[in-house]
Amino acid sequence: MDNQSGKIQRAIICLLLLVGGATGLKDVKIKVPDMVRSGDDALLSCNYDLESASLYAIKWYRGDVEFYRYLPKEAPSHTVFPVQGIKVDISKSDNHDVTLVNVSRELTGRYKCEVSADAPSFHTAIKEAPMEVVDVPETNPTIVAERQRLPAGETLRANCTSGPSRPAPVIKWTLNGNHLNNDTMQYKVQSQRVAQYEMEMTRASLELKISSDLFQDGRLQVRCFAEISNVYRDSVELDVTEDAPLLAPITGDASPHSHHSSGCGHPVLSETHRLILVATTMVNVVNILRVSILR
Ligand SMILES: *[C@@H]1O[C@H](CO)[C@@H](O)[C@H](O)[C@H]1NC(C)=O
Numbered sequence: 001m002d003n004q005s006g007k008i009q010r011a012i013i014c015l016l017l018l019v020g021g022a023t024g025l026k027d028v029k030i031k032v033p034d035m036v037r038s039g040d041d042a043l044l045s046c047n048y049d050l051e052s053a054s055l056y057a058i059k060w061y062r063g064d065v066e067f068y069r070y071l072p073k074e075a076p077s078h079t080v081f082p083v084q085g086i087k088v089d090i091s092k093s094d095n096h097d098v099t100l101v102n103v104s105r106e107l108t109g110r111y112k113c114e115v116s117a118d119a120p121s122f123h124t125a126i127k128e129a130p131m132e133v134v135d136v137p138e139t140n141p142t143i144v145a146e147r148q149r150l151p152a153g154e155t156l157r158a159n160c161t162s163g164p165s166r167p168a169p170v171i172k173w174t175l176n177g178n179h180l181n182n183d184t185m186q187y188k189v190q191s192q193r194v195a196q197y198e199m200e201m202t203r204a205s206l207e208l209k210i211s212s213d214l215f216q217d218g219r220l221q222v223r224c225f226a227e228i229s230n231v232y233r234d235s236v237e238l239d240v241t242e243d244a245p246l247l248a249p250i251t252g253d254a255s256p257h258s259h260h261s262s263g264c265g266h267p268v269l270s271e272t273h274r275l276i277l278v279a280t281t282m283v284n285v286v287n288i289l290r291v292s293i294l295r
Pocket residue numbers: 039102103104
């Protein structure tokens with residue numbers, strides 16, 4: 001066979017394949033949840049357009065291991081292959097879907113669906129997508145602050161720690177129900193993952209310069225959210241109280257530190273300070289009045 005006729009022959013084969021392809025399989029799409037909670041069911045779907053052909057087989061794999069096969073023209077049409085950790089609900093599985101029940105972390109991996117058109121083309125296509133099974137935290141996040149009472153102008157320091165999970169949650173903060181906004185406040189957030197046996201926790205810190213306009217009726221709510229994609233979300237709130245702002249200049253001993261040691265546990269003391277402040281102001285007003293009357 002000379003070179004020329006070889007080329008022609010190949011062109012004809014390609015043409016035949018193209019024509020055959022027109023009545024074959026196209027638009028194969030796999031849909032697998034990115035993340036699913038362990039213990040839940042997972043619905044995996046495969047959609048395709050067979051045009052005028054009929055379906056010969058649909059096969060599902062985790063990695064390269066086949067666990068489910070559907071052959072519409074055979075009886076029985078479902079076959080489930082034993083694979084460690086995989087339980088298929090046949091009543092919720094068909095020529096598009098396969099339903100895995102009570103999934104566990106070990107089922108994290110890449111899933112494939114393989115679709116084959118019937119004779120004569122037996123056109124076959126494979127699509128794959130990852131799925132991660134999440135062990136969510138069994139405990140709520142916790143929040144601790146260096147001080148829970150502080151005046152405007154000072155820096156609030158708080159830490160938030162999630163419960164252990166796989167993978168670790170992301171920690172986000174809100175202030176009075178709003179996201180931290182770097183145009184209207186000065187803050188710094190940091191986050192790190194901490195290994196805990198086979199799990200991980202996220203430990204995050206917030207440093208926020210407190211300005212008086214952040215307080216609403218003398219209070220400020222800081223909330224910390226621990227989230228894993230759309231499968232887990234839990235939060236905890238911390239109430240911060242505004243401390244009387246003019247204390248330090250009036251009572252010489254009320255430096256931020258000595259105030260800290262007495263402030264949190266003894267609101268009565270701070271109330272006393274406020275009374276002193278009011279009394280001092282009254283005396284000043286009386287003095288000013290006296291001066292203007294004397295003139
Ligand atoms: C789900 O699977 C776990 C093991 O992965 C097992 O301990 C549990 O009993 C199962 N739950 C149900 C409802 O089958």
